[in-house]
Amino acid sequence: MDEDKIKQDIxxxxxxxxxxxxxIVKIGGEIKKLQKxxxxxxxxxxxxxxxxxxxxxxxxxxxxxxxSINQKIAELKKQRDQLNKKSSDMSDDIxxxxxxxxxxxxxxxxxxxxxxxxxxxxIDKLVNRDMPLRDEKKLFKSVFEIRNRxxxxxxxxxFHEKVVSTYKxxxxxxxxxxxxxxxxxxxxxxxxxxHLKTIELYDQLHKISKESDEYHEELIKKxxxxxxxxxxxxxxxxxxxxxxxxxxxxxxxxxxxxQEKEKKDLEEKAKKAREKLKEQKRVxxxxxxxxxxxxxxxxxx
Amino acid sequence: MDEWTEKKLIEALIEKHDRLIxxxxxxxxxxxxxxxxxxxxxxxxxxxxxxxxxxxxKELIDTQKELETLEENLIATDLRPSELKSRIDEHVSAKKxxxxxxxxxxx
Numbered sequence: 001m002d003e004d005k006i007k008q009d010i011x012x013x014x015x016x017x018x019x020x021x022x023x024i025v026k027i028g029g030e031i032k033k034l035q036k037x038x039x040x041x042x043x044x045x046x047x048x049x050x051x052x053x054x055x056x057x058x059x060x061x062x063x064x065x066x067x068s069i070n071q072k073i074a075e076l077k078k079q080r081d082q083l084n085k086k087s088s089d090m091s092d093d094i095x096x097x098x099x100x101x102x103x104x105x106x107x108x109x110x111x112x113x114x115x116x117x118x119x120x121x122x123i124d125k126l127v128n129r130d131m132p133l134r135d136e137k138k139l140f141k142s143v144f145e146i147r148n149r150x151x152x153x154x155x156x157x158x159f160h161e162k163v164v165s166t167y168k169x170x171x172x173x174x175x176x177x178x179x180x181x182x183x184x185x186x187x188x189x190x191x192x193x194x195h196l197k198t199i200e201l202y203d204q205l206h207k208i209s210k211e212s213d214e215y216h217e218e219l220i221k222k223x224x225x226x227x228x229x230x231x232x233x234x235x236x237x238x239x240x241x242x243x244x245x246x247x248x249x250x251x252x253x254x255x256x257x258x259q260e261k262e263k264k265d266l267e268e269k270a271k272k273a274r275e276k277l278k279e280q281k282r283v284x285x286x287x288x289x290x291x292x293x294x295x296x297x298x299x300x301x
Numbered sequence: 302m303d304e305w306t307e308k309k310l311i312e313a314l315i316e317k318h319d320r321l322i323x324x325x326x327x328x329x330x331x332x333x334x335x336x337x338x339x340x341x342x343x344x345x346x347x348x349x350x351x352x353x354x355x356x357x358x359k360e361l362i363d364t365q366k367e368l369e370t371l372e373e374n375l376i377a378t379d380l381r382p383s384e385l386k387s388r389i390d391e392h393v394s395a396k397k398x399x400x401x402x403x404x405x406x407x408x
Contacts, residue, residue: 123305123310126310126313126314127310127313127314127316127317128317130321130388132391133391133394133395133398136314136395140310140314143305143310144307147305
């Protein structure tokens with residue numbers, strides 16, 4: 001059968017096959033470009049996700065620190081409330097003691113020392129001085145009234161001492177309360193700083209997360225495009241297979257013709273190489289290769 | 302100061318009245334003795350001056366000594382005997398009053 005005729009007959013099909021192959025290569029190129037874009041998008045997405053993980057861990061740490069400080073603040077506030085309660089009770093004590101002291105001072109109508117002098121003077125008068133019974137009775141009554149007043153004055157002094165010492169305790173308590181308040185304020189500032197930093201990190205995280213999502217969306221779109229192009233390649237490959245099936249008889253014939261030609265060409269070259277050997281001429285590496293292939297071929301045939 | 306209970310004060314008052322009663326009584330006796338000694342002194346002085354008797358000198362000296370001692374220790378020398386008696390009676394009444402008061406306390 002005529003090789004050229006066969007080739008002519010199947011030319012439209014082989015041309016179509018060539019065209020399909022060209023398109024496959026072209027589409028392959030596009031797919032490569034898209035894959036490069038997809039790789040870039042995936043890297044950006046993963047980079048963003050990793051950064052989000054890291055930011056989340058940092059934010060969690062800051063939040064834990066903030067919560068720990070807030071707990072400390074709560075404890076300090078509890079202590080301060082206890083001190084305030086104690087302070088309030090002490091203020092009430094002072095008020096009551098002052099009231100009692102003032103009542104006693106009113107009852108005493110004199111200081112401890114002046115009343116004591118008066119008392120002792122009157123006792124001395126009473127037990128030593130010669131006086132009428134009438135005066136004795138008056139003085140006798142007066143002595144015990146003065147003694148009651150003296151006791152009131154002493155008690156008033158005790159209440160006054162209590163007021164003074166309670167004031168002192170109250171001052172110490174107020175100092176402690178102020179100290180606690182300062183600590184609370186300092187911790188609150190620290191907690192606020194951690195809180196603001198946490199917010200900042202979460203804002204950053206949300207921004208980057210949003211960007212990662214966008215990259216991911218773009219990546220999905222790229223995958224869709226790639227898949228569509230792959231479908232196109234498959235379609236063309238299927239078409240090539242279809243055409244090859246159609247022209248299979250002709251291509252087999254052409255293969256046979258080509259093989260025959262190759263065989264003859266090999267035999268010719270081997271013959272020339274043998275002649276060179278016979279004539280003890282120099283043979284090339286190709287010549288040796290041809291001889292070897294020829295021997296091999298003959299063995300398999 | 303706190304040792305002075307009502308009872309103790311009343312007891313002290315009773316003691317005071319006892320003391321004063323005694324003192325005024327002693328004073329009354331002393332005044333009587335004083336009067337006698339003064340008269341004795343006058344008489345002795347007269348005898349010593351008039352009769353120049355040495356035997357009365359020693360007695361005069363002794364009398365003067367006793368007189369001085371008595372005058373030094375005498376209380377209420379400006380009071381007349383009737384006034385002294387009155388004082389003694391007042392203190393006896395006062396002592397009675399306080400004694401009854403003490404009995405009421407103990408009762």
